[in-house]
Amino acid sequence: MDLKKKRVTIYDIARALNLTASTVSRSLNNNSRINEETRKQVIAKAREMNYRANSLASNLRKGxxxxxxxxxxxxxxxxxxxxxxxxxxxxxxxxxxxxxxxxxxxxxxxxxxxxxxxxxxxxxxxxxxxxxxxxxxxxxxxxxxxxxxxxxxxxxxxxxxxxxxNNNEQASREAVEHLIKAGYKRIALLAGPQNLDIFRDRKAGYLKALRANKVPVADELILDADSNNEHDAELIRSLLTLPNPPDAVFASRDDFLALGVLEVANDLGIKVPEQLGICGYSNENFTRITTPSLTTIDQYxxxxxxxxxxxxxxxxxxxxxxxxxxxxxxxxxxxxxxxxxxxx
CATH class of the missing domain: 3.40.50.2300 (Response regulator)
Known part of the structure; x- marks a missing residue:
């Protein structure tokens, strides 16, 4: 079998039938200017020669x-x-x-x-x-x-x-207010890269929730987490081992960061949710099957x-x-x- 066999074109069909390429093209596209006998002849030859239409070229001709x-x-x-x-x-x-x-x-x-x-x-x-x-x-x-x-x-x-x-600011505000209502008082923010507006909006929602509920804003509890997961564990550990550590973490970047918080907390012997509340963002599939299951935000x-x-x-x-x-x-x-x- 010749694996490099050339693709059959309308020009090959035209040569085989001694017709013009335009006649073959019109026949294959059921153009009314082509008589029925010619159209059937072209279609039969196209099937015989294993012709496959080049849909990309056809679409490009149509713009x-x-x-x-x-x-x-x-x-x-x-x-x-x-x-x-x-x-x-x-x-x-x-x-x-x-x-x-x-x-x-x-x-x-x-x-x-x-x-x-x-x-x-x-x-x-x-x-x-x-x-x-x-x-x-x-x-x-x-x-x-x-x-x-x-x-x-x-x-x-x-x-x-x-x-x-998404309305990221509003969703983040609701998440932080949920943590406040659950009794958490020192809520940390692990924010995504601040050059992107979605993470700036999530940070704004966090700050609005704290201020609206008269919860002090602690600068040492607000950390920017880039998208490099290799640095996550180190960043989280430094946060959870502060002299006055947070009692909740809103991982607004994503659920993978929230999962990292859960893993480090387990490693440090911190009980979730009794000693530390955790909320992520994105509703990744794994969030419902962790122990405990992770609070998160579904982005639909x-x-x-x-x-x-x-x-x-x-x-x-x-x-x-x-x-x-x-x-x-x-x-x-x-x-x-x-x-x-x-x-x-």
């Missing part, structure tokens, strides 16, 4: 690739995989394809992903930016190429595009994904290739109170 590119920091986090699942549930109905890339929190890799998708002539790029970087020229480049840009979760405000986000990733896809198709239906619609859609997360913050 559409029917492909959406997605760039996320990490595919293996439940929130991002749920967003992708939500998008796919809508795009599948529309016969659209997805190209999924992950930046691994690298700004350089994110730029490469975006440039690759531009070169693939995708119709839309959906992105949640990485924790690194402060230059977003590559996002403006997407718009300059007349490709739809939809930012979600982690967005860059100065880039004018469609955005789908699947719903966010569906909203992203619906937003794209609603704009696409307007059939205006040059329109840039600037709109932000906010989805309210939900606090999931579990055993790690429930004092008896």
């Amino acid at each position: 559409k690739s029917q492909t959406i590119g997605i760039v996320v920091p990490r595919i293996n986090q439940s929130f991002f995989s749920n967003v992708i699942a939500g998008i796919e549930s809508i795009t599948n109905e529309k016969n659209y394809n997805l190209i999924i890339c992950q930046s691994n929190e690298s700004h350089e890799k994110e730029i490469k992903c975006v440039n690759t998708l531009i070169n693939q002539h995708v119709d839309c790029i959906v992105i949640s930016v990485s924790a690194e970087g402060d230059d977003y020229t590559h996002l403006q480049n997407v718009i300059d190429h007349h490709i739809r840009l939809i930012q979600f979760d982690r967005v860059v405000e100065e880039i004018e595009s469609l955005k789908v986000v 990733g699947v719903d966010m994904g569906k909203t992203i896809a619906q937003t794209y198709f609603e704009l696409d239906d307007k059939n205006d290739e040059t329109a840039i619609e600037i709109k932000t859609t906010s989805i309210k997360p939900k606090l999931i109170a579990r055993a790690s913050s429930q004092r008896k």
Whole structure:
């Protein structure tokens, strides 16, 4: 068997039937200008020669690739995989394809992903930016190429595009107020990288909850946790071994950080939730099966994904290739109170 056998094209069919390539193309597309006998002859020969239509080339001729590119920091986090699942549930109905890339929190890799998708002539790029970087020229480049840009979760405000986000400030405020109502008085914050607005908003919610409930703000209890999990244990240990340690921790970066708090607390012999309350963010799958189960915030990733896809198709239906619609859609997360913050 010749594994390098050349793909059959309409030109091969045309030569075999002594027809023009345009006649073959019209026949395969049921053009009314082609008589029925010729059309049947072309279709029969195409089947005989194992012809497969080049859908990408056809779509590009129509000005559409029917492909959406997605760039996320990490595919293996439940929130991002749920967003992708939500998008796919809508795009599948529309016969659209997805190209999924992950930046691994690298700004350089994110730029490469975006440039690759531009070169693939995708119709839309959906992105949640990485924790690194402060230059977003590559996002403006997407718009300059007349490709739809939809930012979600982690967005860059100065880039004018469609955005789908969570109300992070309100969700964080509710989480901290839940801890206060449970009787915790020294609540620490493990915040994500402050160059990203979602983590600044979560920190703002934390501070508002403390001030609204007249709980003192202690600077030594507010620590920025980057996205490097290797440093998490050391950071958490330094927090839990302070001379006056916290009696609760709001790991606002993500649930993996909250899990790290639980592991270090267990190692230090600190009882959860009796001596230490813990709340994470994202509602990762493991949070319900830890001992104790982890209080967290559900970001409704699947719903966010569906909203992203619906937003794209609603704009696409307007059939205006040059329109840039600037709109932000906010989805309210939900606090999931579990055993790690429930004092008896």
